[in-house]
């Protein structure tokens with residue numbers, strides 16, 4: 001029996017032969033302008049839709065198509081009003097079902113009610129919508145574009161895909177892309193030759209030029225692959241030894257090892273992603289711009305850090321008070337902020353060591369596009385500054401903890417010397433190895449450093465890291481204060497996220513919460529201390545980079561007499577502390593002000609260990625800012641010998657108070673706010689609301705769903721949830 005990698009190599013050659021024969025037939029039968037050319041448009045918020053769109057563009061070449069890929073915001077580059085080529089849309093959804101910033105203009109344009117009903121009857125398209133079922137309005141932007149294009153006469157040439165980040169985008173994305181090629185073949189086959197010529201030549205002259213260039217680069221890719229395949233087949237001896245090694249490995253699958261039958265299958269491995277960056281390291285002086293200078297971050301001192309939970313609590317919750325008095329920042333309770341924290345210094349050091357670049361860590365990095373790269377739409381990643389030091393880039397610019405995508409795994413396999421290690425990496429990125437990839441990479445949150453630890457012979461050059469590591473993302477935190485009560489200050493509350501040790505990686509804390517906890521440990525006050533209010537020398541305090549997030553709708557109603565229900569277990573109580581501080585202060589300023597009934601459903605594990613803001617909440621009840629504080633403890637089973645744990649979670653208490661909740665929402669035109677964990681709590685609360693509304697109005701499921709959707713639409717059911 002042939003070893004797997006040997007079979008891989010044979011498959012490469014077969015695919016290559018197919019490609020070469022296509023290149024020939026295309027050259028013989030069609031003028032090169034008549035390549036099957038289509039357009040990809042993406043709307044991306046955090047780069048996922050963009051990288052999928054670019055991936056489709058890359059793969060197009062392998063499937064004998066040519067594609068142009070543009071961001072939806074680059075309106076000067078494309079024109080859907082007259083587009084005759086098939087169009088593939090890849091769009092994500094953000095916030096509360098909103099389009100990403102880059103797609104907003106496009107969505108506004110197609111939503112224009114004055115557009116004639118047949119405005120897009122010329123358009124045939126496919127759409128891949130990205131979303132997260134943990135949030136309301138899953139894939140809403142994609143669905144909106146899809147619905148509107150249909151209303152305006154556009155036709156699908158392939159069924160819409162809805163990919164869920166909650167379960168893993170690739171579960172839908174990979175098979176969707178796989179099916180796309182067949183659908184495109186059909187659509188081009190149905191187009192008359194004349195249509196094809198129009199399609200192929202649509203766009204500017206420069207596109208024609210690039211089309212010819214693409215044909216040439218297709219050939220270059222083929223030749224490159226031939227070399228690779230030859231190399232792979234020449235390594236047959238190594239692969240034979242892989243078999244021997246595999247035979248002696250334990251029969252338990254892990255990040256490092258495949259087991260039968262997977263280890264014996266022929267593999268469909270994705271094409272090697274085209275390299276496109278050249279990295280130069282110079283011992284020149286570096287030009288490092290602090291993140292505060294770019295992208296709207298402010299560097300602010302943290303004037304107070306208090307541990308809110310007891311030391312023996314399962315989770316550690318910390319309150320930070322940030323001094324924003326020197327900044328021009330205005331916020332309302334319910335707003336949130338973004339905090340940019342660096343990658344952990346020890347991980348950056350280990351990465352440098354592992355790449356053999358420790359000595360060069362202070363060198364200035366210059367990035368250029370590789371001449372003759374075959375990557376379509378290649379550009380130097382804008383998040384990597386020129387002439388910054390290597391250490392600075394690895395610390396502040398790229399997310400070194402990001403979970404490895406299959407394309408990155410594929411690229412890493414290519415720079416792995418040891419046969420069995422290379423083989424395992426190829427399995428992990430292959431079609432057949434999808435379940436292993438999901439289990440040992442995606443679900444285990446395996447990052448590049450984990451792979452470098454597990455596969456010692458993997459030696460990636462620096463350009464590979466810069467080509468695949470995404471931009472370091474800030475983390476959002478809700479304001480847990482009112483600026484009326486704390487002028488010049490904003491409070492955050494967070495749990496230090498902990499990931500225990502597992503076979504794939506050592507124990508670690510969440511990137512941002514772990515860093516915040518360490519960075520402010522010197523000023524951290526123990527639980528139960530009444531924070532000192534003396535004026536501290538802010539210049540001596542540790543600092544953090546933050547910027548306000550665009551304002552949300554998660555605010556108190558304009559009319560204080562409107563009744564409200566707040567549901568916020570754990571750190572989800574954060575914005576409600578801000579709401580209640582605001583009301584407390586308003587009451588102090590104006591004794592006459594009347595507040596509508598105000599309910600808070602809070603929950604934690606134990607009354608004595610993690611009841612966040614207990615004294616402050618009791619004070620709010622005492623002074624009338626809060627009418628009802630309903631608390632449950634999920635792990636406290638006994639109270640004075642009596643079993644009291646009937647309501648474990650907030651939704652159980654909502655059921656106990658169903659009549660009041662229903663009256664507030666359905667009779668008194670009140671608002672319901674939910675904040676905290678998106679994965680379980682927000683879903684359970686949503687289901688409970690459906691139950692409460694259905695029972696109260698005695699209506700069926702569909703009508704209940706419509707009623708809840710109506711409340712959402714009227715901004716009376718608001719969520720600020722995260723996973």
Ligand code: FAD
Nearest residue numbers: 445475476477478493494495497499510511512513574722
């Ligand atoms: P990260 O390192 O980013 O890890 C977090 C997630 O990554 C995990 O949930 C998991 O999915 C995954 N992950 C990474 N590594 C592993 C691993 N080894 N094993 C398993 N899973 C892993 N949080 C608060 O505490 N308080 C708030 O007030 C608050 N407000 C928010 C407001 C908004 C609008 C949003 C969007 C989020 C808010 N969050 C809040 C969440 C917060 O932004 C962060 O996501 C959270 O603090 C964790 O960040 P981190 O960098 O420590 O964790």
